[in-house]
Amino acid sequence: MSPLLLGAVVAAYLCILAGLALKAYRETRTGADYLVAGRRTHPFVMAMSYGATFVSTSAIIGFGGAAALFGMGLLWLTFLTIFVGIFVAFVFFGRRTRIMGANLNAQTFPEFIGLRFQSRGLQGAAGLLIFVAMPLYAGVVLMGGGKFIAQILQVDYHAALLVLTLIVAVYVILGGIKGVMYTDAFQGSIMFAGMVTLLVFTYYRLGGVTVAHERLTGMKDIAVSMFGAKGHTGWTSFPTFMSEYWLVVVTTIILGVGIGVLAQPQLIVRFMTVRSDRELNRAVLIGGVFILVAVGVAFIVGPLANVFFYYENPATQGQIALLAANRQVDAIIPLYIGQAMPPWFAAIFMVTLLSAAMSTLSSQFHTMGTSLGRDLYEGALGRQGNSLLINKVAVFSAILISYALASGLPLFFEGGTAIIARGTAIFFGICAAAFLPMYFGAIYFRGMTRAGAWAGFITGTLTSLFWIFFIHVKESRPLMLCQALFGVDSLAGDSLWAVVDPLVVALPASIAATLLGNALGAKISSRHLVHCFRGIARAPRRATVKTGLQLPAGVPAAD
Amino acid sequence: MFGLEGVAVPLGFALTILSALACVVYGVLNWNRGHYPEEARPRRAGRGEG
Numbered sequence: 001m002s003p004l005l006l007g008a009v010v011a012a013y014l015c016i017l018a019g020l021a022l023k024a025y026r027e028t029r030t031g032a033d034y035l036v037a038g039r040r041t042h043p044f045v046m047a048m049s050y051g052a053t054f055v056s057t058s059a060i061i062g063f064g065g066a067a068a069l070f071g072m073g074l075l076w077l078t079f080l081t082i083f084v085g086i087f088v089a090f091v092f093f094g095r096r097t098r099i100m101g102a103n104l105n106a107q108t109f110p111e112f113i114g115l116r117f118q119s120r121g122l123q124g125a126a127g128l129l130i131f132v133a134m135p136l137y138a139g140v141v142l143m144g145g146g147k148f149i150a151q152i153l154q155v156d157y158h159a160a161l162l163v164l165t166l167i168v169a170v171y172v173i174l175g176g177i178k179g180v181m182y183t184d185a186f187q188g189s190i191m192f193a194g195m196v197t198l199l200v201f202t203y204y205r206l207g208g209v210t211v212a213h214e215r216l217t218g219m220k221d222i223a224v225s226m227f228g229a230k231g232h233t234g235w236t237s238f239p240t241f242m243s244e245y246w247l248v249v250v251t252t253i254i255l256g257v258g259i260g261v262l263a264q265p266q267l268i269v270r271f272m273t274v275r276s277d278r279e280l281n282r283a284v285l286i287g288g289v290f291i292l293v294a295v296g297v298a299f300i301v302g303p304l305a306n307v308f309f310y311y312e313n314p315a316t317q318g319q320i321a322l323l324a325a326n327r328q329v330d331a332i333i334p335l336y337i338g339q340a341m342p343p344w345f346a347a348i349f350m351v352t353l354l355s356a357a358m359s360t361l362s363s364q365f366h367t368m369g370t371s372l373g374r375d376l377y378e379g380a381l382g383r384q385g386n387s388l389l390i391n392k393v394a395v396f397s398a399i400l401i402s403y404a405l406a407s408g409l410p411l412f413f414e415g416g417t418a419i420i421a422r423g424t425a426i427f428f429g430i431c432a433a434a435f436l437p438m439y440f441g442a443i444y445f446r447g448m449t450r451a452g453a454w455a456g457f458i459t460g461t462l463t464s465l466f467w468i469f470f471i472h473v474k475e476s477r478p479l480m481l482c483q484a485l486f487g488v489d490s491l492a493g494d495s496l497w498a499v500v501d502p503l504v505v506a507l508p509a510s511i512a513a514t515l516l517g518n519a520l521g522a523k524i525s526s527r528h529l530v531h532c533f534r535g536i537a538r539a540p541r542r543a544t545v546k547t548g549l550q551l552p553a554g555v556p557a558a559d
Numbered sequence: 560m561f562g563l564e565g566v567a568v569p570l571g572f573a574l575t576i577l578s579a580l581a582c583v584v585y586g587v588l589n590w591n592r593g594h595y596p597e598e599a600r601p602r603r604a605g606r607g608e609g
Contacts, residue, residue, distance in 0.1 A: 071568070072563065072568045072571070072572070073567060073568055073571065075568065075571040075572050075575055076567075076571040076574075078571075078575045079571055079574040079575045079578055082575065082578040082579050082582060083574075083578040083581075086582055087578065087581060087582055087585065091585070095593075209561060209562075210561050210562040211562070212562070213561050213562030213563055214562035216562075217562055217563070217564055220564070233564075233565075234564060236562065236563045236564045236568055237563075237564035237565040237567070237568055238565060238567035238568055276593050276594055277592065277593025277594075278589075278590075278591060278592060278593045278594040280593070281585070281586060281589035281590065281592055281593060282586055282590060283586075284582050284585050284586045284589075285582055285583050285585070285586020285587065285590075286586070287582065288578070288579045288581070288582020288583060288586070289579060289582065289583065291579075292575065292576075292579035296575055
């Protein structure tokens, strides 16, 4: 790749980012601006930001690499991310969240929950969970971006990590959610263009859509001979039912992320940044198309990389993608870009992947920081002060923690582990188990009690953590707590339970606990419920929705 | 279908395309629904953010 071309592309990219960051900084004057963009975001910006936040290097490098190993069965995750992550999320969750969030004047997801259930403790606990668990997710995304830069530019990983962190830190700290969303929209547009080009080029190079798929299908015997014992049946067919690979693909990758997307604090807050339902309706169209391309392409190109490395690339002739990349799952996509694509595209795609990493990172930093500043410091502890400054300091702290984690992660986990995809799935799973029953109940059931919310939150969190530390061997082994206490990598031993994702157990447990706690707890006052649900029952097919924005900022939500 | 094997993967492929189409259709049909009226908008915000 020409250093001049690469330098020019990166310089132009950074200049545009700087311009958007400056615009956001100038428009951010209050805490509400910093946290929910004044609730007046454009639908394009909102949808692209939602999508770009959701689709990170995890989806492209991590899950694309995982698809190169597991095959096109991962397309089911693309389906779920579009249907559940966009359609269900926007239509069935987004509208109610937007209206209730404005009724309550909530500015973060934990604050939304805390105000709905009239519990500062719940707000603080949710904020604490986000602040403790999200650094892992941010750490792996940061690591993915850092590794990619290091590989493309042939520089030291830690130097790449530092520069990447600093760039994102500047616009998140200065511009808040506006800085995040403006840059997300720009970065999402780049991702869209880059992924479309990648798909077209890959199919063209491998002989067309059907021919490329047939060539991959023809490699079935290779897959079965190498991974057949674990349930692999070929890259264009699904793993054997209830085999090890089936459990990983279905429970961790497809369900973990596909269901977990509904309960992501950094995504939910976006529903509260728009002015009316019209913006959400428009965002469904934009988001659906964006996710189709941004997620779907990685899951198609990843498996097809096997055809390229095995047949087309002289340097890796006779090697499947995993072997060509020295068994480093996370290195498959960058290697494919470097060897299959023309040099000019490598420069463009570097910016695409940088965009994917930075757009997710910026939201993660912002969400972690606001969890610390808004939810823990101001909310749970009740401290007063300059809200804007408090949240900026908190975001800075979150960035430092994520950076430290990303520096240490490559030493902690084995190289062959698809840690980017796994770290993402773990966080999505924890969020689903801890937040989803509570969040769903909050916006749909007036009879939901505080006790029910607490019961689901605690059960979901503890079950997830127990499964991660003591059962799910992919995590329990490197975490070593199970080994230290019981002398084994997993309490499940060699049984298939050791590969069942925490979500599959923790979410049903959380739902059951929510229902039980709900039956036992005291009801929330009807006056508060009327305030929360004002305007939600009405669903006008046309014209106006006046609800939601009538409550002036600062009006207390509690009775 | 499209050179893919079995039922599950082609079905996943088809559902992916169909779900994206559903989003497009929903967005088009509801493009102007749920609009917040101009006269009721808070004055402070001025021009749009986008």
